[in-house]
Amino acid sequence: MPKKTPLPWLILVRQKSRLIVAIAGIAFADMLMFLQLGFQGALFDAAIKPHRSLDADLVLINPQFRTLFSVKSFSRERLYQTLGFSGVDRVSSVYISTGQWRNPKTRESRAILVWGIEPGKPSFQIPELTNQLDRLSQFRTVLFDTAGRPEYGDIGSWLWESGNPMDVEMSDRLLNVNGLFSMGASFAADGNTIVSDSTFLHLFPDRSADQIEVGLVQLDPGVDPIKMQKVLTTHLPTDVRVLTVAEFANVEKQYWAEGTGIGFIFGLGAIMGFIVGIVIVYQILYSDVSDHLSEFATMKAMGYSNGFLVRVLLTESLILAAVGFLPSLALAIGLYQVTYSATLLPIFMTTDRAITVLVLTVAMCGASGVIAMQKLYQADPADIF
Amino acid sequence: MQNLPAQSTGPSTGSTVSLVNSAIEIHELNHYFGHGNLKKQVLYSINLSIQAGEIVLLTGPSGSGKTTLLTLLGGLRSAQEGSLKLLGREMRGANTKELLKIRCNIGYIFQAHNLLSFLTARQNVRLSLELHDRYTDAECDRLVDEMLVAVGLGDRLNYYPEELSGGQKQRVAIARALVSSPQIILADEPTAALDKKSGRDVVEIIQQLAKERHCTILLVTHDNRILDIADRLLYMEDGRLVSDRSE
Numbered sequence: 001m002p003k004k005t006p007l008p009w010l011i012l013v014r015q016k017s018r019l020i021v022a023i024a025g026i027a028f029a030d031m032l033m034f035l036q037l038g039f040q041g042a043l044f045d046a047a048i049k050p051h052r053s054l055d056a057d058l059v060l061i062n063p064q065f066r067t068l069f070s071v072k073s074f075s076r077e078r079l080y081q082t083l084g085f086s087g088v089d090r091v092s093s094v095y096i097s098t099g100q101w102r103n104p105k106t107r108e109s110r111a112i113l114v115w116g117i118e119p120g121k122p123s124f125q126i127p128e129l130t131n132q133l134d135r136l137s138q139f140r141t142v143l144f145d146t147a148g149r150p151e152y153g154d155i156g157s158w159l160w161e162s163g164n165p166m167d168v169e170m171s172d173r174l175l176n177v178n179g180l181f182s183m184g185a186s187f188a189a190d191g192n193t194i195v196s197d198s199t200f201l202h203l204f205p206d207r208s209a210d211q212i213e214v215g216l217v218q219l220d221p222g223v224d225p226i227k228m229q230k231v232l233t234t235h236l237p238t239d240v241r242v243l244t245v246a247e248f249a250n251v252e253k254q255y256w257a258e259g260t261g262i263g264f265i266f267g268l269g270a271i272m273g274f275i276v277g278i279v280i281v282y283q284i285l286y287s288d289v290s291d292h293l294s295e296f297a298t299m300k301a302m303g304y305s306n307g308f309l310v311r312v313l314l315t316e317s318l319i320l321a322a323v324g325f326l327p328s329l330a331l332a333i334g335l336y337q338v339t340y341s342a343t344l345l346p347i348f349m350t351t352d353r354a355i356t357v358l359v360l361t362v363a364m365c366g367a368s369g370v371i372a373m374q375k376l377y378q379a380d381p382a383d384i385f
Numbered sequence: 386m387q388n389l390p391a392q393s394t395g396p397s398t399g400s401t402v403s404l405v406n407s408a409i410e411i412h413e414l415n416h417y418f419g420h421g422n423l424k425k426q427v428l429y430s431i432n433l434s435i436q437a438g439e440i441v442l443l444t445g446p447s448g449s450g451k452t453t454l455l456t457l458l459g460g461l462r463s464a465q466e467g468s469l470k471l472l473g474r475e476m477r478g479a480n481t482k483e484l485l486k487i488r489c490n491i492g493y494i495f496q497a498h499n500l501l502s503f504l505t506a507r508q509n510v511r512l513s514l515e516l517h518d519r520y521t522d523a524e525c526d527r528l529v530d531e532m533l534v535a536v537g538l539g540d541r542l543n544y545y546p547e548e549l550s551g552g553q554k555q556r557v558a559i560a561r562a563l564v565s566s567p568q569i570i571l572a573d574e575p576t577a578a579l580d581k582k583s584g585r586d587v588v589e590i591i592q593q594l595a596k597e598r599h600c601t602i603l604l605v606t607h608d609n610r611i612l613d614i615a616d617r618l619l620y621m622e623d624g625r626l627v628s629d630r631s632e
């Protein structure tokens with residue numbers, strides 16, 4: 001059997017300018033999808049960054065807890081109960097609430113997320129925090145998130161300039177900024193502060209010391225967190241939920257993805273890219289078919305079937321998908337880097353996202369091929385000659 | 386080759402049907418375009434028998450139905466009424482698959498060369514061989530090159546159609562139609578777009594190669610300058626074969 005002439009490839013490479021337009025169009029559509037999915041991923045990653053920074057093997061939360069934006073508390077007693085199980089090493093509690101931060105220069109108030117931790121016990125795994133957490137044991141001391149919104153005031157440089165702890169006002173209480181860290185703004189919070197548990201109760205006098213938002217559980221070395229999670233879940237009452245840190249982060253992510261319009265908006269953006277791609281590839285394939293209509297009809301007169309020509313067209317569209325995807329991948333990685341340095345949003349290329357966009361590209365080109373195919377049936381040698 | 390009884394609407398004429406060696410065998414063929422009130426008959430009671438190896442020229446005014454007859458013979462349409470046998474196969478009411486199969490055994494030369502613009506002369510000719518599984522890759526290469534040399538394009542093997550003159554393109558088209566040694570060659574005004582000299586060259590190539598390979602040729606033409614190559618001349622008018630005289 002003779003080797004077949006690679007028609008789909010030859011059609012594409014003989015028409016260089018059309019090929020370049022096609023690649024540019026597909027790359028553009030792919031870029032749109034990459035950016036929309038990338039921004040969505042980055043915003044989700046920002047939303048769960050605090051969760052991911054928690055220093056724990058397992059966390060306890062109220063089953064109603066959905067998001068940092070509106071926290072739910074549970075009894076501290078449940079956390080202490082876990083200490084009764086073999087395998088549990090240490091526990092610590094975290095309070096979360098929203099305070100009113102007053103910009104020391106402009107005197108304007110703005111909501112800020114307040115984390116109340118137990119000094120000297122595990123809380124956050126942020127390297128820059130390790131040396132500073134001890135300072136919290138001093139009453140009315142607060143650590144400030146420099147990656148928050150600028151409206152809170154440029155606390156970082158003011159602190160550097162003076163070299164001394166700085167007086168600030170939060171929720172009508174006088175506090176002392178004596179340390180900085182970087183966590184970043186998210187949907188739930190424009191900024192973050194960390195205080196000790198006693199400072200937290202001083203800031204929010206109506207809060208009961210007994211009601212906490214997150215319980216952190218540290219296990220003995222070698223204990224499997226998943227097994228321990230099962231044990232705790234079966235033995236603890238149902239007014240508390242035991243999760244791994246990753247699951248806890250996922251609760252927050254799901255809230256924003258499903259409970260709000262954010263997933264929809266970025267999804268819509270990605271769909272727009274998809275549709276733009278279909279239109280562009282369709283245009284290319286359609287003009288390929290109509291420009292070569294008499295040639296395709298000649299092939300039919302020679303004895304080539306419709307099916308053969310359909311395969312040529314679909315192969316052509318798949319080649320376009322492949323050659324359009326690669327430059328868009330490289331461009332997207334570059335743009336992610338630019339976006340990251342401009343916004344500090346954690347936006348990076350992931351294998352999952354690359355595969356998603358590749359699959360979408362193939363679907364996009366396939367769909368265009370199927371639409372353009374209709375034109376192919378017009379290539380009837382009996383009507384043309 | 387089988388000798389089936391003619392499925393005719395009228396009485397069988399006997400003499401033409403019984404010829405075993407016929408490449409083309411037409412009996413009482415009618416053809417219509419359109420449906421319902423717009424239905425219009427374009428071919429009336431065509432009877433025609435062409436022997437293997439014969440060169441037949443078909444002339445007649447525009448709109449007389451020559452091209453329609455040619456597309457029926459080329460398996461580009463299926464016959465509606467009467468009997469049309471190509472290489473012993475009845476084509477009346479043939480389905481797409483049967484039509485495709487018969488097309489592989491027929492070389493079609495169009496008025497326009499209709500070469501694939503994105504393929505070289507070699508690739509264009511080769512396309513016709515790739516329809517058949519019986520050739521090896523090396524045979525394909527050899528046959529294509531031999532064929533292009535035979536039509537005088539040995540030095541233009543890797544040229545694209547846009548780099549060839551009108552006559553050269555038509556010669557590539559002839560090479561494409563002949564390379565797989567089809568038993569029937571159909572040509573629709575192959576010289577219409579060519580000057581006198583190239584036109585003459587083209588028909589002479591067709592004639593010579595057909596004689597060598599013993600294939601049947603039906604050539605539709607308006608061109609009086611090439612009538613001398615025919616074994617037989619047919620004249621068509623208003624959908625009827627008016628004269629069928631052997632030279």
